[in-house]
Amino acid sequence: MKAWLLHDFGLDNLALGETPTPVPKAGELLVKIGAVSLNFRDKAIVEGFYEPHLVPKPLIPVSDASGTVVAVGDGVSRYKLGDRVSSHLYSRWIDGEPGPDEPAYCFGMPLPGGLAEYMIIHEDSAVRTPDKMSDEEASTLPIAALTAWYSLVDYGQIQPGQTVLVQGTGGVSIFAVQLATALGAKVIVTSSSDANLEAVKKLGAVAGVNYRTFPRWEEEVLKLTDGKGVDLLLDVAGGEGLNQSILATKAAGKIAQIGFLTGQVTTLGLMPLIFRQTTIRGIAVAPRSSFDRMNAFLNEHQISPVIEQAYAFEDAQLAFQHLARGAFGKVVIKVS
Template sequence: MKAWLLKDFGLENLQLEEVETPVPGPGELLVKVGAVSLNFRDKAIVDGFYEPHLVPKPLIPVSDAAGTVVATGEGVTRFSVGDRVNSHLYSRWLDGEPAADEPAWCIGMPLPGGLAEYMILHEESAVKAPESMTDEEAATLPIAALTAWYSLMDIGKLQPGQTVLVQGTGGVSVFAAQIAHACGARVIATSSNDANLERIKSLGADEGINYKRYPQWESKVLELTDGKGADVTVDVAGGKGINQSIAATRVAGTVAQVGFLAGQKADLDLMPLIFRQTTLRGIAVAPRSSFERMNPFLNQHQIKPVIEQVYHFSQAVEAFEHLSRGAFGKIVIKMAC
């Protein structure tokens, strides 16, 4: 089969080659990949600043995939040939709290990912792809949609009438705006681009804040919420901005720390965190059970993934370059266009 192999760190070392098609073992599925979507995690792995000591070389990267089961190993009962399935990043995290070693079983690093014509998934980690979505749409769900869902619904315990703050207009933030709106919450979005703020408003955001125009954007959030702040903040940036997220979140509210776009380290001001009694929760996607709760909600509310551009399998490098420039919603790679 054809597969993209990361031979060393750097996009120039991502190369398309012929490799042996894997054979499913006991409990495993051979999936013909229909499409994959890119996440910041994938870029960070390729660029060498996401746990580089754990990255095997060569590696077939990219965690998020949708495709069709074409063969099954011995003992498989959850799926049959012809079923459409999604990958799930944490392949052994099925329910409840994560185990200490979950990162050792992640699709796309250290386990082989979906940037290939075929991939292996264990039947316990695979999730039935929504019938209402194409492979391109379903491929956007495993990290971006699921992270947003878990942050808001499972951790934030979001209720109708509450307020959600989302940062930027990337994949997680757009899904968070859509899910929160469908849940009956008020949504405030931040971005440096007025056009993107208008677009995310069309998807469910009620208010937009241009953080270049308002560098102290947390004050604007407080102004829009009568001094209260957001009930749940989805922070995709990290870095020093975490202090602004805490300030923009209500007393005893939740900050879901899902990303590190602005840096992997933060100078945390402890006194506001303590006095506001904020829950600062690190989010590393979610268990399979949460995925299986999310999909019916997406179907019920007719939530469709927002895809900025679909690239052909042969254009994987161009797709990663687009991701580096930024995108509204998701970048997808389709096996055949």
């Protein structure tokens, strides 16, 4: 089969080649991939700053894929030939709290990912594609949508009328705006682009703050919330900005620490954290059971993924370059 193979770190070392088509073992599905979507994790793996010591070479990258079951191993009962399914990043995290070794079974690293014509997914890990979604749309769900959903629902337990702050306008953030709005929350978004802030208001956000215009953006958030702060803040930036996130969150509020776009390390001021009694939880996507519940919600509320651009399979490097520049919503690669 044709597959993109990462031979060494750096986008120039990601090359289109051929590798044997995998054969499904007991309990496994062979999925003909229709599309994949890119996440910051994929970029970080290719560039070598995401657990580089764990990256096998060559590696078929990209965790989030959607396609059609074309062969099954012995004993498969959850799916049949012709069913449409998506991957789930943590292939063994089915329900409940995560185990200590979930990262050892992630697609796209260390397990082979979906940037290939075919992919092996265990039937217990695979998630049925929403009926009204194309493969391109469904490929955006496994990390971006599910991370937002888990942060808002499983962790944040957001209720109608509460306030959520979302950082940026990338994949996770756009899904968070859509989902939180559908849950009845009021959403504030931060971005460096006034145009993007206007665009997210059309998706349901009630206010936006340009953090370049207002470097002390947390002060603007407090103004928007009558000095209280938000109930839940989805932090995708990380780095030193986490201190501002604490100040923008209400007393006894919650922060979902999702990303590390501006840094994997922070110097945390403990006194605001202690006095505001803030809860910070690291979010690493979610179990498959949460994915199933999210898809039912997406169907019920007719939420469609926002895709900025879809690239041809042969143009995968261009898609990675687009992701590096930043995207409003998701960047997708059509495979077949």
